[in-house]
Amino acid sequence: MSELHKLPPANPTDDDDMRESGVFYRxxxxxxxxxxxxxxxxxxxVKDAANFVALGLHALQHRGQEAGGIVVHDAIAGxxxxxxxxxxxxxxxxxxxxxxxxxxxxxxHVRYSTAGSKGQTAxxxxxxxxxxxxxxxxxxxxxxxxxxxxMLRRDLIQRGAIFQSSSDTECIIHLMAxxxxxxxxxxxxxxxxxxxxxxxxxxxxxxxxxxxRDPLGIRPLMLGRLEGGYVLASETCALxxxxxxxxxxxxxxxxxxxxxxxxxxxxxxxxxxRPQPCIFExxxxxRPDSVLGGKSVYEVRREIGRELAREAPVEADMVCPVPDGGxxxxxxxxxxxxxxxxxxxxxxxxxxxxxIEPTEQIRNMGVRLKLNVNRALVQGKKIILVDxxxxxxxxxxxxxxxxxxxxxxxxxxxxxxxPTLWPCFFGVDLPRREDLLAARMSEDEMRDYLGVxxxxxxxxxxxxxxxxxxxxxxxxxxxxxxAVFTGDYPITPVDMLExxxxxxxxx
Numbered sequence: 115m116s117e118l119h120k121l122p123p124a125n126p127t128d129d130d131d132m133r134e135s136g137v138f139y140r141x142x143x144x145x146x147x148x149x150x151x152x153x154x155x156x157x158x159x160v161k162d163a164a165n166f167v168a169l170g171l172h173a174l175q176h177r178g179q180e181a182g183g184i185v186v187h188d189a190i191a192g193x194x195x196x197x198x199x200x201x202x203x204x205x206x207x208x209x210x211x212x213x214x215x216x217x218x219x220x221x222x223h224v225r226y227s228t229a230g231s232k233g234q235t236a237x238x239x240x241x242x243x244x245x246x247x248x249x250x251x252x253x254x255x256x257x258x259x260x261x262x263x264x265m266l267r268r269d270l271i272q273r274g275a276i277f278q279s280s281s282d283t284e285c286i287i288h289l290m291a292x293x294x295x296x297x298x299x300x301x302x303x304x305x306x307x308x309x310x311x312x313x314x315x316x317x318x319x320x321x322x323x324x325x326x327r328d329p330l331g332i333r334p335l336m337l338g339r340l341e342g343g344y345v346l347a348s349e350t351c352a353l354x355x356x357x358x359x360x361x362x363x364x365x366x367x368x369x370x371x372x373x374x375x376x377x378x379x380x381x382x383x384x385x386x387x388r389p390q391p392c393i394f395e396x397x398x399x400x401r402p403d404s405v406l407g408g409k410s411v412y413e414v415r416r417e418i419g420r421e422l423a424r425e426a427p428v429e430a431d432m433v434c435p436v437p438d439g440g441x442x443x444x445x446x447x448x449x450x451x452x453x454x455x456x457x458x459x460x461x462x463x464x465x466x467x468x469x470i471e472p473t474e475q476i477r478n479m480g481v482r483l484k485l486n487v488n489r490a491l492v493q494g495k496k497i498i499l500v501d502x503x504x505x506x507x508x509x510x511x512x513x514x515x516x517x518x519x520x521x522x523x524x525x526x527x528x529x530x531x532x533p534t535l536w537p538c539f540f541g542v543d544l545p546r547r548e549d550l551l552a553a554r555m556s557e558d559e560m561r562d563y564l565g566v567x568x569x570x571x572x573x574x575x576x577x578x579x580x581x582x583x584x585x586x587x588x589x590x591x592x593x594x595x596x597a598v599f600t601g602d603y604p605i606t607p608v609d610m611l612e613x614x615x616x617x618x619x620x621x
């Protein structure tokens with residue numbers, strides 16, 4: 115869910131202004147990472163559905179931390195909604211708010227914004243979105259990115275549409291409004307046939323819960339069952355938190371419609387294509403306690419570490435993860451290499467997101483606010499530092515400095531993903547290509563820039579082997595969407611081409 119043509123606000127001055135406008139300034143470490151943009155959750159057939167949605171969104175908080183929203187429907191109270199900035203725990207645990215959201219049917223959404231170098235969110239862009247149609251109201255929450263949204267938006271505006279947000283998701287609402295379908299699911303089918311890109315959608319009417327996944331299946335969507343009701347969620351960990359039984363994944367290109375009597379209908383509104391789920395879900399996005407594509411995310415990440423140790427061994431005294439993303443890979447590297455695993459870096463678990471740092475001195479502390487080196491452990495040691503990715507490299511440099519300042523003899527970086535060479539336009543917030551360190555430097559140049567004794571990434575074939583494909587990646591028919599590593603986009607990002615993006619030249 116991206117923002118379109120959004121400009122940063124003019125000179126916000128204090129926390130109150132920031133909270134009102136919904137603008138967040140990200141710290142240095144937050145800017146130097148890869149982020150998914152959203153998580154979605156929906157439930158039907160249970161008492162006080164909004165409470166379950168709040169719990170599900172809390173489990174999906176890693177997929178979006180700037181804002182969240184819930185829409186519910188009750189036979190007496192009708193549709194009600196709440197949208198708030200910040201963490202789920204700070205907003206949707208308040209009894210006074212949750213009492214305004216009665217009903218057995220609800221959907222919710224957590225999100226990141228992606229506009230501007232510092233990031234921003236406005237309340238009008240916080241999902242779920244709601245629309246009133248001739249056959250009744252409907253709400254929609256979207257994880258992913260529509261790659262022809264600018265083109266659709268221009269056409270819709272020329273035809274009289276009035277947009278209330280800068281989100282690509284609103285295009286779906288307007289396309290549904292112009293459809294002549296007799297039911298809301300029919301209108302959604304017609305609308306989604308006109309969009310390109312990645313989408314996992316959870317939607318609701320007065321009596322139905324709806325889940326849709328794009329034909330490639332880039333973004334995940336799970337189906338579960340609880341107390342006679344049904345649940346849709348971005349990850350299985352969100353089912354676990356409410357005690358729901360995991361039934362299956364919504365398949366690529368599938369729409370499920372769950373009625374208020376518990377009937378589940380499945381439709382195939384799109385032309386079939388070969389699925390390409392996002393490989394970065396395994397590398398980074400999904401929680402390690404989730405199951406995706408029948409595979410434990412934790413076990414895949416641990417196997418990536420093992421494969422990395424086979425591909426890039428080095429003599430050292432200990433293997434240390436960059437918390438928390440590098441931990442499973444570091445465990446696998448340690449198990450394969452026989453080098454002890456140690457927590458050489460400790461994360462401050464209570465360092466939450468702030469709106470704006472109060473002083474320049476605190477702002478300059480950067481990474482040290484979140485991570486601290488275990489000085490007694492690393493002193494005099496040769497350290498293998500395992501991280502899940504390198505984006506801009508600024509955080510990696512500072513971590514290396516901190517470890518050497520603590521007395522380490524050597525620092526060797528091992529990265530549990532291939533070099534990040536290309537931006538993503540399918541629901542991942544990545545910098546422009548010119549800001550990606552690996553797009554500007556060779557591996558040796560990156561090693562020198564970071565100032566480490568050695569630097570190695572897992573190969574793309576090694577990553578595929580860790581995912582259970584022994585022969586590695588098939589360049590003619592890759593099993594996963596992996597464009598951030600390869601530049602091979604399964605869908606042409608037409609909006610970005612208009613803005614001057616240059617795709618990889620044909621080989």
